[in-house]
Amino acid sequence: MLFNSNDYLIFLPIVYVLYWLLFKGNLKAQNLVILVSSYVFYGWWDYRFLFLILLSTLVDFFIGLKVQNELKPSKQKIYLWVSILFNIGVLAVFKYFNFFIDSLMEFLMELGFSQTNRWTINIILPVGISFYTFQTMSYTIDIYRKNLKATSDFIGFASFVAFFPQLVAGPIERATNLLPQILNKRKFDYKQSVQGLRLILYGMFKKVVIADSLAPRANDIFANYQDYDGGTLWLGAIYFSFQIYCDFSGYSDIAIGTSKLFGFELMSNFKFPYFSRNIGEFWRRWHISLSTWFRDYLYIPLGGSKGGKWQSLKNIFIIFLVSGFWHGANWTFLMWGFIHALLYVPLFYFDLNRKYVGGIVAQNKFLPSIKEFIEIGVTYFFVVIAWVFFRSDTISNAFLYIKKMFIEIQLPSSKLQGVGYCLVFIIIEWFLRKDERLSTISKYKIIRILFYIFLLFHVVQYFGVVQTDFIYFQF
Incomplete structure (x- = not known):
């Protein structure tokens, strides 16, 4: 269901x-x-x-x-x-x-x-x-x-x-x-139930408005990448990055919200990962329940970080490769995990992997600093490249897709309709970034009411227009 x-x-x-x-x-x-x-x-x-x-x-x-x-x-x-x-x-x-x-x-x-x-x-x-x-x-x-x-x-x-x-x-x-x-x-608990309904509504917005609107555009670009220019391929990769995030985190929000309706509190699974300033922070904010599972039940039993740098590096590669393979029986998922291991290893080696533990980007500020903006951009860039392997059917297709992205560099000539969905969502996430449970949206009640009316209106409008399974059902 x-x-x-x-x-x-x-x-x-x-x-x-x-x-x-x-x-x-x-x-x-x-x-x-x-x-x-x-x-x-x-x-x-x-x-x-x-x-x-x-x-x-x-x-x-x-x-x-x-x-x-x-x-x-x-x-x-x-x-x-x-x-x-x-x-x-x-x-x-x-x-x-x-x-x-x-x-x-x-x-x-x-x-x-x-x-x-x-x-x-x-x-x-x-x-x-x-x-x-x-x-x-x-x-x-x-x-x-x-x-x-x-x-x-x-x-x-x-x-x-x-x-x-x-x-x-x-x-x-x-x-x-x-x-x-x-x-x-x-x-x-009335308050808990209201919090649950808010999360369900926001999760539905992520899924039916953002993810399901971007899905056909991303699917078409990846299926016919040979026919598109490099700029459009960049759009396809970006669309998929938002699709999978909104699809999966939307499911988690609905799951956490539904659990609240029945008096249960589940762990958070996403904490605005695309605002991460390095790959280490990204993995503390993306699919948290899986990354912490592998940490506690595989990485630490393997020896964790106790056996010196080289032993730890070996364990890191094992964790990321197993994490990739967990997602599916395809070499593309292993490559996705391998890429993230390569990105994580330099941070670990130079003791930068725990640099951004706790807190949020642009803490107590309206906008990020230039340094933070560049860090977020660089991290997102590599995450998007890795998503190409995750989304592609074969490794060779992924390499050909990426080759066209960099060789045929030009402004996208088509599929621009999805850009608006991405921009609107990023703006919403930026203002919500303090709390993934939506408890600190605004101190002004009227703003909160208008926000939820906005979500409800769009969910009703888009509900059932494009109905797709959640991506992670296949895993």
Whole structure:
């Protein structure tokens, strides 16, 4: 079920009424409502997906109990690895199996072997599989590390795994944050609900007005890049950079806002990344739930920064390559991760990666300084170049696209209609940059009211005009 659909506009109020009016104060009933509605929400695409998420839930629920109740550390570790291998195995089969087979066959052909029949499997990639497998896997790891106690409440745990607002595209929640909220009684909070509705509205604006308006323009340019001049190709790359940001952060805003309606607080997933002054700051502001997941569950276990510069550099490359591969079974995603590693390494080597920790650009100022403006521009430039690889079907297409961008340098001759969407959005984001939760828009009530009227008017106007899946559903 899509957030930007009429189905969801009917689904959400029904769940809300059941949750707060019929079962208010009854924790078990409320959690059951969450679980059933989450399975309806997820099964709306294909009911067969439900069997896999149920299996993943059962495995980590019982393994979590085993890890906690087992007294021998060696056996605890065995149970932990069962969970890790199961979840990685699920990803390997459903997401990466055909990629590995195809890559192996191509490699053998390069060595001179004759072409053989490729044994592939024809399966549908389950929506959001990379999100909920990481979520359940971290639950078992946290129990093993004694950061969390296993729950014996299966309904509560299943609700945590399948929690419909963030199930298919994040944020990737930690059990240490979300599970206690599920297992404890919630009280209706009017202020929290209003905040949630504001975030839902802004998320819808990002998705249906900005992302879905730019999508056909970016798609056409990337599909027919050979026919366009360099200036138009630059526009295509810029359009895609705004499309993916508004699409993904829009989903996160709607997820966080919807969760607030039911009394839950999720972690922030985006904090205005295109105002970052270097790549290090960009990754502290982009897809925060994934970058911190890899930091806590892969980078630190690999040794983090404790083994000296060269050991740390190796770990950094591993993290970025795995992050790229997490996004999809294509060499283009690995190249995207590799490019970001190359951009990050100089910052780390010269101890500049933590230069902009905390605070925002142009703090307490209306405009950025010339230095900040240049830093933002340079960072965005490299991010856009990397997005070309992310968006392209093959690495060779990405290189040809970029070659035309730099060789055929001229003003764009077409596809200019999307520039206005980008400019309007950048202006809005600049004034909102202090708080991604929209709690500090303005001290003047009239300005806040006009802002939300502006958002609502455009969401209603664009809703359903171009309806596309959220980009991260495929991951």
